[in-house]
Structures are given as structure tokens and as C-alpha cells.
Amino acid sequence: MPLAFLCDFDGTVSPRDIGAAFAERFSRDGDAARVPELAAWRAGRLGHRSLTLAQCARLRAGEAEALAFTREFALDPAFAPFARAALAAGDKVMVVSEGFDFYVRDLLARAGLAELPWAANALVFGADGAVEPRFPFADPACDACGNCKAVHVRRAKAGGFHTVLVGDGDSDRHGALEADTVLARGSLLEWCRAEGITHTEVRGFADVFEWAREATPRARHDRRRDRPLRAAGGGRA
Ligand SMILES: [Mg+2]
Numbered sequence: 431m432p433l434a435f436l437c438d439f440d441g442t443v444s445p446r447d448i449g450a451a452f453a454e455r456f457s458r459d460g461d462a463a464r465v466p467e468l469a470a471w472r473a474g475r476l477g478h479r480s481l482t483l484a485q486c487a488r489l490r491a492g493e494a495e496a497l498a499f500t501r502e503f504a505l506d507p508a509f510a511p512f513a514r515a516a517l518a519a520g521d522k523v524m525v526v527s528e529g530f531d532f533y534v535r536d537l538l539a540r541a542g543l544a545e546l547p548w549a550a551n552a553l554v555f556g557a558d559g560a561v562e563p564r565f566p567f568a569d570p571a572c573d574a575c576g577n578c579k580a581v582h583v584r585r586a587k588a589g590g591f592h593t594v595l596v597g598d599g600d601s602d603r604h605g606a607l608e609a610d611t612v613l614a615r616g617s618l619l620e621w622c623r624a625e626g627i628t629h630t631e632v633r634g635f636a637d638v639f640e641w642a643r644e645a646t647p648r649a650r651h652d653r654r655r656d657r658p659l660r661a662a663g664g665g666r667a
Pocket residue numbers: 438439440441442597598599
């Protein structure tokens with residue numbers, strides 16, 4: 431069974447949270463990173479889509495200066511080798527991000543991964559420096575997330591993949607609940623532990639690569655064949 435790796439971007443593919451740094455750097459009066467909505471989101475009372483809308487209302491940024499800023503961040507150096515090996519093995523690798531399209535597209539291309547599929551929220555840059563978020567991957571039945579990772583996981587499952595969610599944060603929870611395997615770090619790891627969600631701890635993509643090498647044979651195994659063989663003569667496998 432092929433694997434589908436659905437990889438969070440901020441804090442995962444990029445070890446640092448570029449979206450949060452962008453919000454802090456370009457807030458009009460330095461407050462976008464400390465909006466009251468942030469505490470409500472952290473407490474689980476507000477969806478990330480609402481948080482993004484509140485933060486963007488306080489931002490002023492031109493596309494060129496935004497790109498110049500986000501290009502200062504590096505991707506996990508193990509991500510590109512991991513992705514190339516996974517694709518060569520016939521697996522699927524997709525970036526699913528609650529951050530913004532402009533830096534996800536740019537940093538993947540600069541890492542030589544322009545062809546890798548990704549999904550993120552869109553940020554529209556206005557002429558006056560105002561920015562407007564759009565949510566092309568929101569789940570209309572749920573107002574929590576801007577980009578619903580659970581939908582991406584379900585779609586990969588329906589395509590016949592064993593799904594592996596790789597993430598570090600609160601916006602990965604719905605995807606983690608749907609995925610066959612969860613590889614977690616950061617607050618996602620803490621949440622998995624607290625909620626009793628089966629997971630494997632990873633520090634970065636060197637560990638994901640290692641997991642893919644070692645645990646893959648089991649994950650690939652068609653689970654219908656995992657049942658013990660019946661006694662001799664028990665029929666066709
Ligand atoms: Mg993250």
C-alpha cells in the first residue's frame with residue numbers, strides 16, 4: 431500500500447513558524463502577533479480561520495518585502511532528500527499548511543521542490559499594503575480551520591493511501607485524528623500524549639526519513655493480510 435505523507439509547513443517542513451514571524455514583523459503597530467484572538471485560539475475557543483482574519487486585519491505588507499522577509503527562513507535540510515526518496519518509492523508527499531501560499535510556494539521552489547503538491551491559505555496583497563486572506567481549502571461544514579487537514583487526509587485515504595500526518599501544532603489535530611499514522615513534535619506531540627492518540631515522536635525530517643525506512647514495511651502491508659493465517663487449508667490468502 432503506498433504511503434501519503436501530509437506534511438505541515440510552519441514548525442515542521444520549516445522548523446520555524448514563518449507565519450507567526452511574518453505576522454509579528456508586518457503588524458501595523460506591532461500587535462498582530464498578540465491579538466486577543468490568539469489566547470482564545472490557544473484555549474480552543476476560536477478556530478484558526480478566525481485568528482488568521484483577525485491578524486491579517488492588523489497587517490501591512492507588500493508582496494516583495496514579504497517575500498524578502500520569508501526567504502530568510504530555511505527549510506529542514508532533510509525535507510528535500512526525504513521527499514525525493516519517498517516520491518521515488520512511489521509514495522505521495524504533500525504540504526498541507528495553515529500558513530500562506532506566497533512563502534510555501536516560494537520556499538518549496540527554492541528547495542528544488544516546485545513540483546511538490548501543496549495546499550495553503552491564500553494571501554492577497556492590496557495596493558495600499560493591506561492584505562486579505564482567502565481560504566480555498568476550508569471545510570464548509572466546519573468553521574475551525576482555514577485549510578482543513580482532515581479533508582486532505584480523507585482524500586488521500588480514498589485514493590488508496592496509508593496516510594501519515596507529520597505536524598507540530600494545534601492546526602494539525604483534525605488531520606491527526608483522521609490519519610492512519612501520526613508523526614508528531616511540538617504541541618501536537620503534547621496533545622497526542624494527553625489525549626492518548628497513537629503517535630511516533632519525531633524531531634525533524636531526518637526522523638521521518640528513518641521512520642519511512644524502518645516502519646514502512648509494516649505500514650505498507652495490506653492490513654487485510656495482517657490476520658493470522660488460518661490453519662492449513664484455511665483458504666486462499
Ligand atoms: Mg505547524
